[in-house]
Amino acid sequence: MLSVEGIHSYYGKAHILDGLSFQVSRGEVVALLGRNGAGKSTTMKSVMQLVRPRKGKVVFQGTDVVGQSAFRVAKAGIGYVPEERRIFTDLTVMENLEVGRQPKREGAPEWTVEQLFEIFPNLKERRSNRGKHMSGGEQQMLTIARTLMGNPMLLLLDEPSEGIAPVIVEQMAETILKLKAEGLTVMISEQNLHFARAVADRAIIVESGEKKFDGSFADLEAHPEIRDAYLSV
Amino acid sequence: MAFLFAQFLTGLANASSLFLVASGLSLIFGVTRIVNFAHGSFYMLGAFVGVTLMEILPGAVGFWGAILLTGLIVGLFGAIVEMVVLRPIYRAPELFQLVATFGVILVIQDLALMIWGAEDRMGPRAPGLRGVWRIFDEPVPKYDIVIIAITPFILFALWYLITRTRVGILVRAATQDREMVGALGVNQAWLFTGVFALGSALAGWGGALQLPKGGADLLMDFNIIGSVFVVVVIGGMGSLPGAFIAAVLISVLNVLGVTYLPQSTLVLMFVVMAVVLIIRPYGLLGREEVAGEHGQVGAPEAPIRPYGPVGRSLVAALLLVLAVVPFFADRFLMTLLIDMIVFALFAASLHFILGTGGLVSFGHAAFFGGGAYAAALLVFHTGTPMELAFLFAPLAAGLLALGIGWFCIRLTGVYFAMLTLAFSQLVWSLAFQWRSVTRGDDGLVNIWPAPWLNGPVPYYYFTLILGVGGILFLRHVIHSPFGYALRAGRDSPRQAEAMGIDVKRVQYVAFALAGVMAGLAGGIFVFSKGSVFPTELEIGASFDALIVVFLGGVKTLAGGVVGAGFMTVVEDWLTRLEYWRLLLGLVIIAVVIIAPEGIVGSLQTLWRRIRNTGDEEIAR
Numbered sequence: 001m002l003s004v005e006g007i008h009s010y011y012g013k014a015h016i017l018d019g020l021s022f023q024v025s026r027g028e029v030v031a032l033l034g035r036n037g038a039g040k041s042t043t044m045k046s047v048m049q050l051v052r053p054r055k056g057k058v059v060f061q062g063t064d065v066v067g068q069s070a071f072r073v074a075k076a077g078i079g080y081v082p083e084e085r086r087i088f089t090d091l092t093v094m095e096n097l098e099v100g101r102q103p104k105r106e107g108a109p110e111w112t113v114e115q116l117f118e119i120f121p122n123l124k125e126r127r128s129n130r131g132k133h134m135s136g137g138e139q140q141m142l143t144i145a146r147t148l149m150g151n152p153m154l155l156l157l158d159e160p161s162e163g164i165a166p167v168i169v170e171q172m173a174e175t176i177l178k179l180k181a182e183g184l185t186v187m188i189s190e191q192n193l194h195f196a197r198a199v200a201d202r203a204i205i206v207e208s209g210e211k212k213f214d215g216s217f218a219d220l221e222a223h224p225e226i227r228d229a230y231l232s233v
Numbered sequence: 234m235a236f237l238f239a240q241f242l243t244g245l246a247n248a249s250s251l252f253l254v255a256s257g258l259s260l261i262f263g264v265t266r267i268v269n270f271a272h273g274s275f276y277m278l279g280a281f282v283g284v285t286l287m288e289i290l291p292g293a294v295g296f297w298g299a300i301l302l303t304g305l306i307v308g309l310f311g312a313i314v315e316m317v318v319l320r321p322i323y324r325a326p327e328l329f330q331l332v333a334t335f336g337v338i339l340v341i342q343d344l345a346l347m348i349w350g351a352e353d354r355m356g357p358r359a360p361g362l363r364g365v366w367r368i369f370d371e372p373v374p375k376y377d378i379v380i381i382a383i384t385p386f387i388l389f390a391l392w393y394l395i396t397r398t399r400v401g402i403l404v405r406a407a408t409q410d411r412e413m414v415g416a417l418g419v420n421q422a423w424l425f426t427g428v429f430a431l432g433s434a435l436a437g438w439g440g441a442l443q444l445p446k447g448g449a450d451l452l453m454d455f456n457i458i459g460s461v462f463v464v465v466v467i468g469g470m471g472s473l474p475g476a477f478i479a480a481v482l483i484s485v486l487n488v489l490g491v492t493y494l495p496q497s498t499l500v501l502m503f504v505v506m507a508v509v510l511i512i513r514p515y516g517l518l519g520r521e522e523v524a525g526e527h528g529q530v531g532a533p534e535a536p537i538r539p540y541g542p543v544g545r546s547l548v549a550a551l552l553l554v555l556a557v558v559p560f561f562a563d564r565f566l567m568t569l570l571i572d573m574i575v576f577a578l579f580a581a582s583l584h585f586i587l588g589t590g591g592l593v594s595f596g597h598a599a600f601f602g603g604g605a606y607a608a609a610l611l612v613f614h615t616g617t618p619m620e621l622a623f624l625f626a627p628l629a630a631g632l633l634a635l636g637i638g639w640f641c642i643r644l645t646g647v648y649f650a651m652l653t654l655a656f657s658q659l660v661w662s663l664a665f666q667w668r669s670v671t672r673g674d675d676g677l678v679n680i681w682p683a684p685w686l687n688g689p690v691p692y693y694y695f696t697l698i699l700g701v702g703g704i705l706f707l708r709h710v711i712h713s714p715f716g717y718a719l720r721a722g723r724d725s726p727r728q729a730e731a732m733g734i735d736v737k738r739v740q741y742v743a744f745a746l747a748g749v750m751a752g753l754a755g756g757i758f759v760f761s762k763g764s765v766f767p768t769e770l771e772i773g774a775s776f777d778a779l780i781v782v783f784l785g786g787v788k789t790l791a792g793g794v795v796g797a798g799f800m801t802v803v804e805d806w807l808t809r810l811e812y813w814r815l816l817l818g819l820v821i822i823a824v825v826i827i828a829p830e831g832i833v834g835s836l837q838t839l840w841r842r843i844r845n846t847g848d849e850e851i852a853r
Contacts, residue, residue, distance in 0.1 A: 048416055074418030086413045088406045090520075098399060099406045100417045150418050 001026045001185055002047065002078075002154055007056030007066075009039075009046045009209075016042045017053065018209040024154065024187055029180050031200035032189040035232055039209040040189035041083055044156045048080045049073050060154070077105055079152030083159045083189075085143040089132035093123050096131055096142055100149035108153040109182040116145045119175060137168035144175070155179065157188040161195045173198045193231060205230050235369035240492060242368070244485030246377035249384040250443040252480035254457060255464040256391060256473050257435030263408040263471030264428045267319060267330045268647050271337035273458035275433045279307045279440025280449035281345055284354045287444070293360040303441040304434040311433020315426050321826050323425075327646065328593050332783045333825040335776050338454060339818030345451060347812065353451075356444030376445050388477055395473060404428060408471055455772055459658045463502050466651050467509045469519020478517060499662030503655055507640060510652065514643060539712055555697055559690045567689045568761075569801065574700035575758045577797035580781045581704045582750035584793030587782060589711050590743045591723030592642075595650045596657025597751055597778050599637065602770035603660055604630035604752025605759035609677040610670070619683040623756050630752020631745050633660070638744040642737055654772065661770035676766035680759050696757050703750050704794060710746065719743050780821060786831025795833050 002024040009017040016039050024030050032040050045051040047058050049070050057064045065073050074080070088096050097113055104110045117124035120141040126134060134142065140160065147155065160176070161169045169192075176199040179186060190196040196203060197217050205213035205220075207230045213220065220227060258272045286299035318333050362379055365372035395401040407414045407424055415421045440453070464483055468475025483502050490498040509517060540548065558570060583597045607629030611617040617625075637656045641649055664671045671677065686692050710716050721729040722736035729736050759765045768774065777800070785796025807813040828835045 050412065050416060069420070069422075070412070070415045071418050071420050074416055080416045082413070082416070086410050088409050088413075090409060091402065091406060095402045095405075098402050099414060099419070101399075102418045147417065 001061065002187075003057075003059040004043075004047065005057040005059065007046055007053035007058065009042050009051050009053045011042075011051070016051075016209050017046060019056070020206065020209060020211055021056075022204050022211060022214060024185060026153075026185055027180075027183065028202060029176065029186045029188070029200045031196035031203050032187060032206060033191070033193065033196060033203055033231055034189075034206040035191070035230070038206045038230075040206060041158055042209075043206065044080065044082075044158050044187075044189060047073075047156060048078060050080075074150060074152075075102070077108060077153035079147040079150050079155045081143050081147050081155065081157045081160070083162065085139050087131040087134075087139050087142050087146065090130060092130055093127045093134075093142060096146050097149050100146035102150040105151045105153065108151050109184055110151050111148045113149075116148060119178060120145050137164045137171075140164055140168070140172070141175075148179075152184070154185045154187065157186060159189055159191065161190065161192050169195060191232070193227070235371045238369060239371035239373050240488050241485055242373050242377060242381065244488040245384075245481060246374075246380045246446070246484075247443075247488065248477075248480040248484035249380045249387075250439040250446075251457075251460060251464060251484055252384065252477050253387065253439035253442065254436045255461045255468070255476040255480055257432035257439070258461055259465050259468070259471055259473065259476050260404075260435070261429055261432035262465070262647070264404055264411070265319070265323070265425050266327075266647075267323075267334070268327075268650065269429075269432070270331060270334040270458065271314070271341065271454075272432070272436050272461060273454035273456075274338050274341040275307050275311060275436035276440040276457050276461075277345060277449070277451070277453040278310065278341060279303050279437030280356075280444060280447075280453060281349050281354070281440075282306050282437065283441030283444050284356060284449050285349075287357050296357070296360050300438065300441040304438040307437025307440075308430040308434030311436075312426050312430035314433075315429035318822055318826075319429070320422065320425075322829070325825070325829055326787075327650075328587070328779070328783065328787060329825050329829055331593070331595075331650070332780060333822055335780065336818040336821035336825065339814040339821070342451065342454065343812045343815035343818070347815075349449070351451065354449040356446070356448040359445045362445075374446075380442065388473070391473055400427070458772070459655070460502065462651050463506045463655055465516075466648070466655065467506050467516055469513075469516030470647065470651075471520065472516070472518040475516055475518030497666065499666055500659060503659035503662070506655055510640060510644075515648065552701065555701070559693055564689050567693045569805065571693060571696045571757075571761050573798050573801045574696050575754050575761065576778075576781065576801055577794045578700045578703045578757070579751055579754040580778050580785070580793035580797040581707050582747045582754065583778045584782045584785075584787070585707050585711070585750070586744055586747035587779075588787045588789075588792065589716060589723070590719050590740055590747075592740060592744065593646075593650045594641075594744075594747075594775075595654035595772075595779070596637070596660075596775050597653070597747070598770050598772075598774035599653075599657035599660040600630040600634055600748040600751035601755040601758070601778075602664070602765070602767075602774065603633045603748075604755030605765045605769055606664060606671065606677070606755075607752070608756050609680045609759050609765045612680050613677045614670075619681070619686070619760060623760065626756025626759070627749045627752040630755060631749035633752075634745045634748020635741075638741050638748075642741045642744060654775070657770065657775055658772065661767055661772075664767040664770055671767075674767055676764050678764040680765065681763050682760040686760075692761060696761065699753065699757060703753050707746075707750060715739070715742075784821075784824060784831055786834035786837075789831065789833040789837060792831055792833045796831065799832060 004020060004022050006019045006021050007017050008015070008019060020039070020043060032043060034040050042051055046053045049065060049068055053066055056066070058066050060076055060078060063076070065076065088099065097116070122138050123141055123145055126138065131139065131142065144157070160172050164172070173195060176186060176188065188196065188200065203213065203215065203217055203220050204211060205226065212230050213226050254272065254276050258269060261267060261269050283299055283303040286302055287296055290299050314337055318337060319330065322329055322333060359376045362375040365374050366378060395404060403414060403419055403424055407421065411421055460483060464476055464479040467482065468479035482505065486501055486505060487498055490501045494501070559567065579601050583594065586592050586594055604626035608622040608626040611622040611625055612619065637653065641652045641656070644652055665673055681687060682692060686695050718729070718734045718739045721732070721734055722739055726736050781796035781800045782793045784799060785792030785794065807817055810816065830838060
């Protein structure tokens with residue numbers, strides 16, 4: 001579904017991604033692991049074209065999207081949930097969802113507001129509240145629900161477990177598994193190995209913008225030296 | 234009491250048009266983050282298009298149909314401007330966008346002159362609404378009452394659009410985080426064009442709606458822009474209800490002012506604005522601006538280094554040439570050079586606060602003209618000797634900068650720009666309306682230098698020493714620890730504060746220093762011309778300086794000086810043509826889009842490319 005081929009991304013003159021390649025297949029949940037500053041968020045943004053890779057390809061459903069506007073990438077079927085959540089704080093929950101609404105897409109699970117309220121019951125209670133009056137966990141739920149309103153085929157979740165209470169982290173893991181059951185392809189970036197192992201089928205480890213590991217969690221268990229070298233546990 | 238009520242109604246009627254224009258500006262700013270200086274031009278365009286359509290279309294249906302159509306036409310025109318001029322530069326720094334919209338003002342001015350001629354047009358009376366109605370025995374024009382009745386519907390329609398429709402939700406979302414809206418699959422380009430078209434249409438409607446009360450003339454654009462900014466700043470940028478409240482407030486105050494304080498109508502609204510901003514720095518219903526909130530952080534600035542030996546010898550050679558000019562030049566050339574040096578010092582002082590301080594001041598003419606007026610007033614009223622009066626130019630300008638800076642420095646970005654502009658308008662209106670002291674637009678004349686300086690050659694040297702001295706002094710400050718602190722505050726205010734720099738204080742001092750230097754330029758100016766008029770304080774004068782700094786290159790030290798030289802020569806040549814504004818406007822727009830680094834910046838880039846010494850990439 002998604003094939004990232006040797007991308008180099010920069011912030012100004014700082015070289016963040018150094019020829020990173022990986023693939024994501026339909027229906028799987030992939031975890032992108034690595035330390036702070038390893039390039040996880042930049043990878044997500046580079047797929048989304050919020051950061052334009054200077055070299056390399058991002059092939060989604062057979063088309064290279066490098067150089068396109070972010071909105072075209074979203075229209076093509078990639079949903080992006082940013083690490084900073086970036087909900088519209090002056091808009092109500094319902095209005096936030098409306099911003100994300102896109103027509104139904106062939107080959108992707110379709111979401112309605114009612115279905116999303118089933119998955120995220122808190123949002124239903126707070127449907128008329130403004131974003132700024134919500135807790136961190138609720139904002140995290142809202143930002144995912146908002147992106148799902150676009151009926152994406154592939155969901156990019158940037159650090160979904162960051163900065164929320166442990167109880168909510170558990171809920172979040174259940175939610176991601178529910179999304180997977182609905183047939184959604186998901187890529188999460190994580191620093192929390194336990195969380196990643198609970199939801200993902202496969203792990204990709206990045207460090208200094210390069211891929212250091214790509215394989216199952218069982219493989220990763222078998223090589224504790226990799227874990228020790230690239231992940232802070 | 235009845236009279237007061239009638240006055241209040243007139244104020245409400247005037248508020249309608251002001252609200253339409255201001256809400257358009259507010260809307261455009263909210264989404265695109267562009268302060269559209271050409272907004273007054275769309276208003277003027279609305280008036281002219283409206284007059285023409287009303288002449289063609291007959292009767293009451295024709296009248297209202299013409300107004301409706303005018304908005305659509307102006308909206309379409311706005312959409313074209315957005316696509317051609319603004320689309321390529323959304324990622325450019327704020328100043329570039331502002332300068333580009335200023336280019337649009339010039340283009341529209343000359344287009345209007347070409348199409349409609351220089352004659353003022355009287356607006357037609359609205360059919361069926363010619364007379365007055367008596368309210369508590371006071372006559373109130375029927376048209377006023379109708380407008381007052383219509384305005385709530387317009388407000389409601391706008392409110393409905395913004396709060397209840399998908400488009401409105403997207404607009405509000407984009408106001409906060411347009412990149413995220415894009416990442417959710419919304420084509421921002423069209424959203425921006427749409428909003429710009431709507432905002433322009435509102436300005437066009439404002440222009441057409443006021444026709445029966447006023448008319449159409451070529452000065453409308455600048456005349457309204459001051460009030461519109463005041464309204465938007467008082468109401469809070471991006472807030473429609475705020476714009477409405479402020480429009481009513483300002484219009485009613487204006488009407489009352491005309492009756493009770495006819496000398497102070499222009500000053501009044503700026504006083505109100507100052508009061509509001511002291512209490513609420515972001516306007517009545519505005520939201521606090523957080524820098525960098527919109528992901529609009531540009532490329533980091535290259536550090537500025539003192540000139541190497543080549544640069545130094547070039548500057549020395551130039552100075553040497555300037556020093557020997559009187560031995561061969563005629564009077565005309567010396568006058569031109571004096572103008573150039575004065576302008577260069579003025580531009581350098583703006584460049585100091587803008588380029589080095591990162592504070593985009595839109596009212597820098599207040600200090601130039603303020604200094605000129607301070608010296609001229611002393612000579613004119615008290616016969617103070619020139620030497621003493623001259624000293625008062627920089628002094629008074631510095632004090633003025635301390636006063637204005639006290640209000641402005643606490644704001645940033647566009648709020649700072651708007652507020653400085655409003656204050657310069659305040660100074661201008663003082664010079665324009667306080668006739669007993671300033672003689673209004675008759676200006677102050679016979680302000681000549683002392684005998685020992687009177688004559689082209691001595692005054693040329695006087696200008697050269699003070700002008701070049703001022704510019705070198707500013708350069709020296711930029712390379713001093715104070716200059717480093719200023720630049721640190723520009724590039725990263727938080728980090729600078731964490732290092733113990735009182736950023737606001739440093740900026741305040743820099744603002745005052747820039748004022749002093751502009752005042753010095755004003756002082757030299759007034760004694761070289763022998764007179765001063767309110768035009769030196771106009772918005773146009775501030776913009777001239779901005780354009781010069783921009784043309785020269787904001788990020789380069791010599792930018793202001795080179796731009797001023799370039800501009801003096803070009804204007805001398807261009808103004809001989811009939812439609813020079815159109816040409817200048819197009820040049821400005823072209824520079825913004827094609828060579829945004831300005832003259833000096835582009836030359837530097839070229840030089841670096843020739844010598845192939847581009848900075849190597851910083852490794853992770």
